[in-house]
Amino acid sequence: MEESIKLEWEKFSKYLLKMSGYLEAISLLHWDLRTGAPRKGVEVRSGTLGMLSGELFRLETSEEMGAFTELFSRPEVMEQLSSVQNKIVKDCRKEYERSKSIPAERYEEYSKLSAHAQTIWEEAKENNDFASFEPFLSQIVAFKQEFIDYWGVKNTRYDTLLDMYEPDLTVTEVDAIFSRLRNRLVPLVEAISASPNKPDTSFLQQIFDKEQQQKFSLFILGQMGYDFEAGRLDESVHPFATGLSPGDVRITTHYLQDNLPSAVFSSLHEGGHALYEQNVSPDLVGTVLAGGTSMGIHESQSRLWENMIGRSLPFWERYYGDLQQHFPEQLANVELVDFYRAINSVGNSFIRTESDELTYNLHIIVRYEIEKLIFNEGLSVQELPEVWNAKYQQYLGITPPSDQLGVLQDVHWSGGDFGYFASYSLGNMYAAQMMHTLRKEMPELDELIAAGNLLPIKEWLTEKIHRHGRALTPAEIILEVTGEPLNPDYLADYLEAKYTELYKL
Amino acid sequence: MEESIKLEWEKFSKYLLKMSGYLEAISLLHWDLRTGAPRKGVEVRSGTLGMLSGELFRLETSEEMGAFTELFSRPEVMEQLSSVQNKIVKDCRKEYERSKSIPAERYEEYSKLSAHAQTIWEEAKENNDFASFEPFLSQIVAFKQEFIDYWGVKNTRYDTLLDMYEPDLTVTEVDAIFSRLRNRLVPLVEAISASPNKPDTSFLQQIFDKEQQQKFSLFILGQMGYDFEAGRLDESVHPFATGLSPGDVRITTHYLQDNLPSAVFSSLHEGGHALYEQNVSPDLVGTVLAGGTSMGIHESQSRLWENMIGRSLPFWERYYGDLQQHFPEQLANVELVDFYRAINSVGNSFIRTESDELTYNLHIIVRYEIEKLIFNEGLSVQELPEVWNAKYQQYLGITPPSDQLGVLQDVHWSGGDFGYFASYSLGNMYAAQMMHTLRKEMPELDELIAAGNLLPIKEWLTEKIHRHGRALTPAEIILEVTGEPLNPDYLADYLEAKYTELYKL
Incomplete structure (x- = not known):
């Protein structure tokens, strides 16, 4: 030089x-x-x-x-x-x-x-x-409308917002990906609705001590390889992860007395985000590349831990005993397989963050479509509750009884994060595609998980994804890791296989 | 305009x-x-x-x-x-x-x-x-000597440093004040040493549950009028108070299993600092005046609550029962008067931060005199341990067995904070003088305290001191509040009266 x-x-x-x-x-x-x-x-x-x-x-x-x-x-x-x-x-x-x-x-x-x-x-x-x-x-x-004009309209006004979270992805592409996904998921959800083999979730309707929930969260984060010397766990209304620097990546969860899975899966979810930020290469610290490369790739890391590992049978083969020890009164008489089925129960819930990993994608599609309406069709904020409720009826067959359970549920819009929601579903798709590759490269994956040997997974993710930070684009990452561009079929395949077995379809 | x-x-x-x-x-x-x-x-x-x-x-x-x-x-x-x-x-x-x-x-x-x-x-x-x-x-x-030349020598070189913490106060004034104080305190300390009526402090050498210490700290801060909607209490190695804005003034304390008074009096002390910052007038927010006017006046607020109220008999007449309820095993059989005497025990300790409210001032005078020797008389740093130990022998009748317990004990000099120490003792003097006025204006003060009615005290301090922030100088504050300039006799009078009774001199 x-x-x-x-x-x-x-x-x-x-x-x-x-x-x-x-x-x-x-x-x-x-x-x-x-x-x-x-x-x-x-x-x-x-x-x-x-x-x-x-x-x-x-x-x-x-x-x-x-x-x-x-x-x-x-x-x-x-x-x-x-x-x-x-x-x-x-x-x-x-x-x-x-x-x-x-x-x-x-x-x-x-x-x-x-x-x-x-x-x-x-x-x-x-x-x-x-x-x-x-x-x-x-x-x-x-303000956002004003900013779009400053930034310049890409293909449509909403493209400009989408690009901020998932660089280079267009509304046209996302429309295609989402419609393909929806076309495979909707029949699956209908088949599940019609299935007589519903899991029993009644044992989850008990009181679970908050302190024990916290202890279990801390334990499970340690098992994932979350470094507590480079982070801390706190409580907040809406769980989140924030990386101040790779040596200081904090997560929050929330403990609800009457909702044990909420804390457990929020901790796994935010822990997945945190592993990404903690394991960015030290060379990138202090530059603009010391973080996740896109919201979608970030979300793939949280979803992979929350759902594909955290809601898998091998995972609970190893950890259900520990959970029972934290809640002997509530869980001593609940069999592993019943617990596994209960935490994978598919239901048409009002709240995105409490929804199952299958219908979750429909919650996202509602938001994606509403945001498109606001920015591309001029839908007014006053109309949001009504449109929200109509779309929930249309896609999930339910109408929220209150705005608290409807349009007010998410923090994102209050912070101006329009264009963000699509990333959640993109994350699910990236994650399923990565898991497909991981499973090919690590054929003993289920045995490792069932033995509580999670660190090889963390190391694989660090090597393939985390360490690069923003040095690679989302498209480069998914291509380098899996050998092909983003393909929604991996998620659909995974969900079909999992839920066909779970609901004996 | x-x-x-x-x-x-x-x-x-x-x-x-x-x-x-x-x-x-x-x-x-x-x-x-x-x-x-x-x-x-x-x-x-x-x-x-x-x-x-x-x-x-x-x-x-x-x-x-x-x-x-x-x-x-x-x-x-x-x-x-x-x-x-x-x-x-x-x-x-x-x-x-x-x-x-x-x-x-x-x-x-x-x-x-x-x-x-x-x-x-x-x-x-x-x-x-x-x-x-x-x-x-x-x-x-x-470096400090060089900076003094840049800043300009005031009356003496050390005056320039003193002015940074206690604006407008001169070495001549502080010399007079400290020597007057020293002349009254040294004989008092000697009399106490010779007194056969030593308090029994053995019951303080027990284990006190940290969670109960925290609960009591929170309770007592609430009683003082500390606003928890404008602050929070946390734990740290060294207790401190920090005002981010008047709506966010945080304090920390520390809970030591084998030292109950440490948490209680640290909470009162930091709470006193915090009341000052919480009650600065809203007009001053966002200017350079939204804080305490000097280190000395700030310290007066913490010392007033920690010692003059917090170590008084009326205070414990009201709160000792609460403390006993927090620690029934340890305190149920300890009489109020014995507790009161124990927390006011005078001992010639080597460490300033662990000393009682009486000898504390002598610890400060030692540091003040040494700093003056360095900057006005050219005392070399090499000579510090020797001079330190000689002065401890002279004023406190003890010679530190090591530099760790002597000249090395405080962080201040390593950070270049010369001129700061005097503020601690000035704070005690300001506090005693303010209490004298408060007592004149509120003759039922002891009854109020004994009834746990502390808010009138907080309001008086807010009206007279807190709300002004830095809009008034220390000299203006003490003159406006008490009608005369800083006078060390109030502190000496207070200490003589209190300890003569306590030690039956």
């Missing part, structure tokens, strides 16, 4: 490190808000979050960033850079071009609004009061 | 708000490090803290800040500003001028040195090895 380029790259590295410092501070301020910050500090905190996000935004869009990325994008310079360096430049350039179109004060205002709106949403959900949330959500949508 | 000045002030307010946002983020990052941040994230976190502190420093010393404060310091502008606005400008200008005077590269070198020296000090303390720390401390002193 030329000496002058080397010196510029050193300056650029320091600049990136500064950005990553802002991101760490912002993430901690958010984490703190969700895990126990005092109520009366929220207003000032919102301002601080807005200010710091504004500063980060300024760094992402500064003339200095423009000059750095312009220099490093010149063909004669690019060929002197490593592939990781080129990916850093490419991502920064994309962000720069996307963001510099938004006036800093508009972005700051938006950040303040969305921080505030999340608190409002929490209260609105608690009080089943959509009306109090609606003006905030309307403002957020208006 | 002229329109152009008004507009400039609005810009300045935004600028201050930004500074205050950085401070909130820095405070939370620190709080988090001390209350449970994962070990493996510490290195990245340190970098982030350094970066954000650097950004804040840049804001404090920018040309923009220079221009703002220059404009607002013009006589024709000053007369258009409120007294609060003028105080904001004065404080910002002082900080600006002080920081600007040091060449950036010298300050950077010093920051690196002091960060390093704190680690060296930790090891030196652990290994009882002053010699390994000495060269670092010598360099820190040399």
Whole structure:
């Protein structure tokens, strides 16, 4: 590398490190808000979050960033850079071009609004009061519409949002993938509904001590290989994972007395996210590549642990005894196979996060379609509860009795995360395709799981996915790991096989 | 106010708000490090803290800040500003001028040195090895001597340092105050040593359940009027209070199985600090005035609650029953008066932080006199252990058997905090003087305390002290509240009366 380029790259590295410092501070301020910050500090905190996000935004869009990325994008310079360096430049350039179109004060205002709106949403959900949330959500949508114009409409307005979470994937592609998936899942769900072999879930309707739930969560996270010296487990209303740096990746879960599976599978889910962030290669720390490459790939890691491992029979062959020891009164007389069937019970529930891994995809399709309506067809926020309920009736055969169990259930929109939901279902599809490869490369997989030997799985995922961080794109990852592009049939195959057996179809 | 000045002030307010946002983020990052941040994230976190502190420093010393404060310091502008606005400008200008005077590269070198020296000090303390720390401390002193020249010598060189923590107080004044205090306390300590009426403290040498200690801490903080919707209580190795904003003032304590008083009085102490920060007037939020006016006045608030209320007989007349209920096994057979005497036991300990409220002041006077010798008389760092031990013998009648129990015990000097120690004793004096006034204005004070009616005390302190934040100077506060300048006799009177009775002198 030329000496002058080397010196510029050193300056650029320091600049990136500064950005990553802002991101760490912002993430901690958010984490703190969700895990126990005092109520009366929220207003000032919102301002601080807005200010710091504004500063980060300024760094992402500064003339200095423009000059750095312009220099490093010149063909004669690019060929002197490593592939990781080129990916850093490419991502920064994309962000720069996307963001510099938004006036800093508009972005700051938006950040303040969305921080505030999340608190409002929490209260609105608690009080089943959509009306109090609606003006905030309307403002957020208006901001997003404004931003889409700044960013530039891709194929449709909604494509622009989708691209932020799953780079390069288009509405046309997702439409095709989702319709293929829906066409295979809907008959399966109908067959299950008609099956007389329903699992007995009555034993789950007991009181499960919260402290024991916490102990079991901590135990199972340790078994997965979650590093407690590089993270911590807390409680929050809506479980989440947040990586401040690979040495500090925090997760939350929630403990509901009357819902044991919720805490267990939330912990496995967030643990899957956390393993991804904890195992990014140290070389990438302090750059923009030290995280998951897309929301979809991120979600594949959480779903793989939550469902494909965590709801498998081999997993509970090993861990059901431990669970029984945590809840002897409730589970001593419940057989393993009955437990396994119960936690895989398919039902048309109102709440996405409490739904089974099969109908889950239908919950996502509802949200995906509604978001498309908002941004491509001008659906108003006022109409959301009605449209929401109609779609639930259409796809799941149920109508939510309240907004709390309907349109108010998810945090995402309060934070402006439109375009995000599709990632959840994409994650399921990525995960099934990865599992298919893992199983080929590790034929003794079920035996390992049944022996509680989970670390080889973690290591395989680290080697194939985690360590790369954002250095590879989602399309590159899925192609390199599995040898083919995203294919919804792996998920459909997996679900058909699993549920045909479970429901004796 | 002229329109152009008004507009400039609005810009300045935004600028201050930004500074205050950085401070909130820095405070939370620190709080988090001390209350449970994962070990493996510490290195990245340190970098982030350094970066954000650097950004804040840049804001404090920018040309923009220079221009703002220059404009607002013009006589024709000053007369258009409120007294609060003028105080904001004065404080910002002082900080600006002080920081600007040091060449950036010298300050950077010093920051690196002091960060390093704190680690060296930790090891030196652990290994009882002053010699390994000495060269670092010598360099820190040399830097401080250099900085004093940059900052400008006030009356004496040490005055310049003292002023950073207790604005406007001079060495001449503190000398007079401390010598007067010392002359009254030394004979009192001697009389107590000779007294045959020593309290029995043996019942404190039991095991006290940590969870019960926590419950009692929470209870007693609630009684003081600490607002849990504007704060939270956590555990850390060294107890502290930190105000992120008046709506978010957090405290920590520590629970030691074999030391009940430590948690109880740490909670009261930090609770006293927290009441101050929680009750700053909302008008001052987001300015540089939204905190305590000096280290000494801050310490007066913690000491008042910890000692003058928390170690008083009326207080335990009300709360001892509650404490007994938390620890029936350990305290059921201990009489109130014996408990009261035990928690006020005077002993000549080597360690400042473990000393009683009487000898504590002598620990401080030793440090104050040594710091003065260093900066005004050229005492070398090599001589410190010898001088330290001689002064302990002179004032406390004991000679530390090791530097670990002597000159190496405190973190302050390793971080360059010379001039800070005096504040601790000034706090005791301010507190005693305030209590004297409070007692005059509220003659039924002891009855209120004995009835657990503590809120009138909190309200009085808020009205007289807390709400002003930094809008009044320490000298203005003590004069406005008590009608006279700081007078050490109130503390001496209080201690003489209390301990004469306790030890039947």
